[in-house]
Structure formats: C-alpha cells, structure tokens
Amino acid sequence: MSLSTDDVKKVARLARLAMTEQEMHSAHAQLQNIFDLIAEMQAVDTRGIEPMSHAQELSQRLREDVVSEADQRELFQSIAPQVERGLYLVPQVIE
Amino acid sequence: MTWEIVIGLEVHAQLSTNSKIFSGASTAFGAEPNTQADAVSLALPGVLPVLNRGAVERAIKFGLATGARINSPSVFARKNYFYPDLPKGYQISQMDLPVVGQGALTIQVPAVGKAQAYEKVVRLTRAHLEEDAGKSLHEDFHGMTGIDLNRAGTPLLEIVSEPDMRSAAEAIAYAKTLHTLVRWIGICDGNMQEGSFRCDVNVSVRRPGGELGTRREIKNLNSFKFMQQAIDYEVQWQIDTLENGGKIQQATILFNPDTGETRAMRSKEDAHDYRYFPDPDLLPLVIGKEWIEQLRGTLPELPQAKQARYVGELGLSAYDASILTASREMADFFEAALGDAKSQAKICANWIIGEVSAQLNRDGLDMAQCPITAQQLGGMLKRIADGTISNSGAKEVFRTMWETQKPHVPTGGITVGGSAIVQFISADEIIEAKGLKQVSDAGAIEKIVDEIIAANADKVAEYRSGKDKLFGFFVGLAMKASKGQANPAQMNEILKRKLAG
Structure with a gap:
C-alpha cells in the first residue's frame, strides 16, 4: 500500500498533531517504510494458522467484583491544573 | 407509493456490578463528583486495567438468555477518540471478537389501531463489553467545561440488533422486551433516568423490497416515549426529503424532546476514524464450558418461557x-x-x-x-x-x-x-x-325476598304484567336489605322464581 501526503495530514489531524511541512515529509517517509514492512509480512503464507490477538499466549486474569479503591480525590486533584466544585476544568468542548 | 421503515437498535445497558469494569472503584450512582474516579478512571500514567469477573458473568448470562454463542476467546480493543471525558484517549471496547455472538429475542408487538397484535423474532448481531466515559458539564464554569469521571469505567454491555424492525411500534416492543430481560436476569437495573439503559436507533426508509436506504442514527434516547416521537419525526423527515428529490446523508443525530425534532450532530465526513486495534494491556478473555454451565444453572425461568x-x-x-x-x-x-x-x-x-x-x-x-x-x-x-x-x-x-x-x-x-x-x-x-361474609343460606335470602314482595305489592303487579325492567329495582332492595351480603347469584335466582309467582 502506498501512502499519500494527504493520508499523513489526515492521520496528523486525527491524532491532534500540528506538523510542519518538513515534519510531514519525514513522517511520510517513515510511515511508508512501516507500510513496506507490513506488506512484506502480509505476503507470508499464514493459511491454517489461528490469528493471535496478543503477543503472549496467556489468557486474561479476572478480578472479583469488589470495591477496593477509596476516595483519593483530594490527592489526585492536587496536581490538576484547574478544579472547581470537585470537577476537573478543561477548555470548553461542545460538539 | 409507499415506504418501508427499517430500524435497528444499539442499546447500552449499564451492568449492575459493584465496581468498575477495569478497576476497584465504586459504580454507585449519585456520588460527589470524582470521588469514585480512581487512578485507572483518571488514566494516570502506569496504571493497568484488570477485568471484573462480575461484568463478564453478566455478559454471559445475557448471551445464554438470548440463545447466543458465547465467544471464547473474545478480545478487547481500543477505540481511539479525543474527548476530555475519556482521559486515556481511547475507550476499551470489543471489535472483532465480542463476548456474545449472534442471538435472538422474541417480541410481542401490541395491537395498534386496526392492526392485530403479533409476535416477531428480532435477530441480535452481537453484544460486547466496554467501559463508559465520564460526564461533561458545560454550564457555570466561566467558559470552561467541568469533567466528572465517576462514570468513567462503568461496565456497559452494548447490545446490537439486526435491522429487523419495520415500525416504531416494533422498535419500542423490542426495546421494552430487552429492558424487561436485562432486569429479569439481574444484569442491569434498567433505570433509564439515570442512564442505565440508553438506546441508539438507526433509521432508514426504502421502497418495499428495494435496497436498504441510507440510515441516520438517533443517539442516546432514554425513554420509550421519546423513542416513539424521535422515530416518527425522523421517518417523516426522511420520506419528505426523498419525495422532494433530496438525498439522505449518513449522519448521527440528536432528538430534542422540547421541540420533538431531530437534528444532525455530525455528518459522515466528520465521522471519527476510531483506529480500532487489540488492546495490548488486556489478554484474550477465555471462558470455560464449566463457567458457562454454572451460570446457566443460575438463570431464572425466562419471561418468554x-x-x-x-x-x-x-x-x-x-x-x-x-x-x-x-x-x-x-x-x-x-x-x-x-x-x-x-x-x-x-x-x-x-x-x-x-x-x-x-x-x-x-x-x-x-x-x-x-x-x-x-x-x-x-x-x-x-x-x-x-x-x-x-x-x-x-x-x-x-x-x-x-x-x-x-x-x-x-x-x-x-x-x-x-x-x-x-x-x-x-x-x-x-x-x-x-361482617362481609355473604349469606348463601337459601332460607335467609328467601325470607328477605318474601318481605320485599309483601311490602311492594304494586310494583310486583307491574312486574308481573310485563314490566321486566323492574327486576333491577327488586335486586337493589334485596341487596340493601341483606346489607350487601347476599350471594348475588343465589339472590337473583330466588327473586326471579318468587316474582314469577
């Protein structure tokens, strides 16, 4: 798969990254290399092999459904840039 | 020309666990802001999710109650998007291998107008586990947005249906049946005001038998009444648009209960590219046969049975x-x-x-x-x-x-x-x-009737000459005389016999 600079721009926008023309250019080259590597791997014959969703062949450990966390709001909010009435304040977002 | 309505639903049922899906913070409703937002809910660096057994159990129960396949392994994936109520920058959800596969739900569609009541089977595409996001408060913060992350990490089961419904009545019957079922098997409290059961409705219209039309998704309906209004409005809007030569653009829309109208929130062009991929922080979820059978044994007799x-x-x-x-x-x-x-x-x-x-x-x-x-x-x-x-x-x-x-x-x-x-x-x-015991003693009732007949000779004569309507008058008198305690059937029988002379 070949990647256009427009694709890079789109990915940058989705990732909320402000990139200069030059950064865009080098990112394009790096990403293209990654895509080439993917293409190489895609070419390997994997018929009959069950795909893995994790690099380790283990299964998920489960937690009992018990409340174990105490309220630490004061501690957590002591490092927040801005809080008010228990809420974290962020620049306004309305969709 | 007629139009056919096509509806599919996505329902988010909040699972009734004590703690969050990936951490031990409480899920109790109504707590002071952020007092239930632990390090995992806040996405502090270095924290890792640990899956709640209770959430998985509830998902399995739902799968068993709808005759669905329980997938093992099933896989958690990251759904990436930016919003301050989701501090990790992604929601942990499931994509390719949801915990619950295809199932079905039988619904009873009530009679509407001249249409008879009927039964219908709605196919379920899947149901998957995911975490809820926090809440944003936009007012009263001098131009800033307030974020409460108590709800972040609350376990949800997203239940997706096939586009099998053909009217608002069917969509509501489906949503109500599902609502009954999740409470019945004890996996969700069903409290719609508190957002424990939220419905997204996909609506499109087409010519009968034709290709599926383009759908618009009405988000976050939290009452059956609003669902009815939103679907009615949306269907009419789509038909009007098409009949006036317009085209439907795929979009996410909101229903405004105050105006009864729907409006577009974002169009397809702005649609998020969620960049799903398996979450490396979570291993595949394996569910053994014994666990499934043990849970099957705990299920109550289901409403349909x-x-x-x-x-x-x-x-x-x-x-x-x-x-x-x-x-x-x-x-x-x-x-x-x-x-x-x-x-x-x-x-x-x-x-x-x-x-x-x-x-x-x-x-x-x-x-x-x-x-x-x-x-x-x-x-x-x-x-x-x-x-x-x-x-x-x-x-x-x-x-x-x-x-x-x-x-x-x-x-x-x-x-x-x-x-x-x-x-x-x-x-x-x-x-x-x-003293409510009714008198079924024939002798006692006959005595009352005899007294009434003796005291109302003129009315008795009228009755006997053909004025049948007077029967009610005698019943009234007799009931009163017995202080309402006479067995009515017996009283009628005795009255009729005696009045006939």
Whole structure:
C-alpha cells in the first residue's frame, strides 16, 4: 500500500498533531517504510494458522467484583491544573 | 407509493456490578463528583486495567438468555477518540471478537389501531463489553467545561440488533422486551433516568423490497416515549426529503424532546476514524464450558418461557401472560398469590392486572413496593372462590388491606424513614371483623325476598304484567336489605322464581 501526503495530514489531524511541512515529509517517509514492512509480512503464507490477538499466549486474569479503591480525590486533584466544585476544568468542548 | 421503515437498535445497558469494569472503584450512582474516579478512571500514567469477573458473568448470562454463542476467546480493543471525558484517549471496547455472538429475542408487538397484535423474532448481531466515559458539564464554569469521571469505567454491555424492525411500534416492543430481560436476569437495573439503559436507533426508509436506504442514527434516547416521537419525526423527515428529490446523508443525530425534532450532530465526513486495534494491556478473555454451565444453572425461568406456560398450563390469554411477565416482581407476585389453585388463574390475573396495578399506579408505587403480600391476595381469592365473599365484599377486603398497610406519607409528602412494623391482616380476619361474609343460606335470602314482595305489592303487579325492567329495582332492595351480603347469584335466582309467582 502506498501512502499519500494527504493520508499523513489526515492521520496528523486525527491524532491532534500540528506538523510542519518538513515534519510531514519525514513522517511520510517513515510511515511508508512501516507500510513496506507490513506488506512484506502480509505476503507470508499464514493459511491454517489461528490469528493471535496478543503477543503472549496467556489468557486474561479476572478480578472479583469488589470495591477496593477509596476516595483519593483530594490527592489526585492536587496536581490538576484547574478544579472547581470537585470537577476537573478543561477548555470548553461542545460538539 | 409507499415506504418501508427499517430500524435497528444499539442499546447500552449499564451492568449492575459493584465496581468498575477495569478497576476497584465504586459504580454507585449519585456520588460527589470524582470521588469514585480512581487512578485507572483518571488514566494516570502506569496504571493497568484488570477485568471484573462480575461484568463478564453478566455478559454471559445475557448471551445464554438470548440463545447466543458465547465467544471464547473474545478480545478487547481500543477505540481511539479525543474527548476530555475519556482521559486515556481511547475507550476499551470489543471489535472483532465480542463476548456474545449472534442471538435472538422474541417480541410481542401490541395491537395498534386496526392492526392485530403479533409476535416477531428480532435477530441480535452481537453484544460486547466496554467501559463508559465520564460526564461533561458545560454550564457555570466561566467558559470552561467541568469533567466528572465517576462514570468513567462503568461496565456497559452494548447490545446490537439486526435491522429487523419495520415500525416504531416494533422498535419500542423490542426495546421494552430487552429492558424487561436485562432486569429479569439481574444484569442491569434498567433505570433509564439515570442512564442505565440508553438506546441508539438507526433509521432508514426504502421502497418495499428495494435496497436498504441510507440510515441516520438517533443517539442516546432514554425513554420509550421519546423513542416513539424521535422515530416518527425522523421517518417523516426522511420520506419528505426523498419525495422532494433530496438525498439522505449518513449522519448521527440528536432528538430534542422540547421541540420533538431531530437534528444532525455530525455528518459522515466528520465521522471519527476510531483506529480500532487489540488492546495490548488486556489478554484474550477465555471462558470455560464449566463457567458457562454454572451460570446457566443460575438463570431464572425466562419471561418468554413463563408466558408460554401461563397460556398453555393456566389457560391465560397471550395478552394477560405478557402483562404478568412485564417484570419478575409481577410474575413472582402472581405465582405466589395463585399458589396451587391453578383453576383460579384467570381471576387471579384479573385482580393483579386490574385492581392491584391500578392501586399501585394511583399511589405511585411499583410492584416491589406493593403494600399487600401475595399471600394476602391469595387468601382473599380463596374466599371468593368458595363463595364466602361476593365481588363487592372482596373489593372491601382489598381496600382495607391496602389502606392499613400502604406506606405512611404524612401531609407535606415526606415519607417517614425506617420500616414501620406492619401488621399483615388476613382476608379472613377482615371478613370476620367487617361482617362481609355473604349469606348463601337459601332460607335467609328467601325470607328477605318474601318481605320485599309483601311490602311492594304494586310494583310486583307491574312486574308481573310485563314490566321486566323492574327486576333491577327488586335486586337493589334485596341487596340493601341483606346489607350487601347476599350471594348475588343465589339472590337473583330466588327473586326471579318468587316474582314469577
């Protein structure tokens, strides 16, 4: 798969990254290399092999459904840039 | 030309666990902001998710209740998007291998206008586990947005249907059936005001038999009434647009309950590219056969099976059966009141659907808060069946039980705290105390009738000369004379015989 600079721009926008023309250019080259590597791997014959969703062949450990966390709001909010009435304040977002 | 409506639903059911899906913070509703937002909910660096067994159990129960395949392994994936109520920058959800695969739900669509009630099977595409996001508050923060992350990480089961519904009535019947089911099997409290059961409705229209039209998704409907209004408005809007030569753009839309209108929130061009990929922080979820079988053993008899049994074994109508199985509390009450008196099923159903439901409604109570016990109602039904009390006597018994036992609300409307000790009075005690025992002694009734005939010779003559309508007049007199305690059927029979001369 070949990647256009427009694709890079789109990915940058989705990732909320402000990139200069030059950064865009080098990112394009790096990403293209990654895509080439993917293409190489895609070419390997994997018929009959069950795909893995994790690099380790283990299964998920489960937690009992018990409340174990105490309220630490004061501690957590002591490092927040801005809080008010228990809420974290962020620049306004309305969709 | 006619249009066919095509509807599919995505429902987010909040699972009734004590703790969050990936951490040990509490999920209790209504806590002070951020007091239940632990390091995992806040996405502090270095934290890792650990899956809650209780959330998985509830998902499995849902799968079993809808005849679905339980996938093992199933895989958690990251759904990436930016929003301050999701501090990780992604939601942990499931994509390719959801915990619950294809299933089905049978719904009863009620009669609307001339259309008859009918049954329909809606196919379920899948149901997957995911975490809820936090809440954003946009007002009152001098141009900033306030974020409460108490809800972040609350376990949700997203239940996706196939586009099998063909009317608003079917969509609502489906949503209600699902709502009943999740409460029935105890996986979700179903509280729609608190957002425990939220519906997204995909709506499109097409020419009958034609290709599927482009759909628009109405987000976050939290009442069945709004769902009806939103679908009606949206369907009409799409038909008008198409008939005026326009095209439907795929979009996410919101319903405004104040105006009754839908409006676009974002169009396809702005649609998020979620860049799903398997979450490396979580291993595949493996669910063993023994676990599934153990959970199957804990499932109660399901509403659909109960309905079939009420119709087949107890001879109730499909309508009565569906009302009695609208909640587990209602069905349990019915079965406990009926006991083993199967022949009394119809009259028992009538009392619960009629008098009990009406009184609950008037007093603003739900079935779980019913002031009278099923045993009390059962005891009363026995006395109707054996002729001890008449129907009007039964109403008096019922009223007495209800009024003495209903929660005490002083003027001003504040309920007195703590549970008062209530004396449950039996029907027999009330019948005795109020003298409601009906007179079935033929001799006593004949005596009353004889007296009435003697005292109303003129009316008797009129009746005998053909004025049949006067019969009611005699019934009234006789009932009054017996203080309403005469067995009505017997009284009628004796009156008729004696008046005939």
